[in-house]
Amino acid sequence: MHRKKKIPVGFIVTFVAAFMLALSLTALLVKFKPDMAQFMGMIFFGSWLLLSFIGVGIVALAKKKK
Numbered sequence: 001m002h003r004k005k006k007i008p009v010g011f012i013v014t015f016v017a018a019f020m021l022a023l024s025l026t027a028l029l030v031k032f033k034p035d036m037a038q039f040m041g042m043i044f045f046g047s048w049l050l051l052s053f054i055g056v057g058i059v060a061l062a063k064k065k066k
Contacts, residue, residue, distance in 0.1 A: 008059070008063070010059040010062075010063065011056055011059060014052065014055035014056055014058075014059050015052055015055075015056075017051075017055065018048055018051035018052040018055050019048055021047075021051055022044055022047040022048035022051055023044065023048075025043075025047055026040055026043050026044040026047065029043060
């Protein structure tokens with residue numbers, strides 16, 4: 001029978017932390033640079049994606065060392 005692989009908790013925490021950080025970064029950027037408000041969605045999605053990749057890489061390297 002096929003065994004399901006569980007997603008490590010560290011990855012889930014990384015995605016949530018990256019989401020919160022990207023959201024606050026977007027809110028601060030729009031607050032201080034109101035003309036960037038039209039790009040709010042792109043900035044949020046791009047920063048969340050980038051932070052997620054960086055975070056997952058760090059978690060994977062930390063797990064590999066153990």
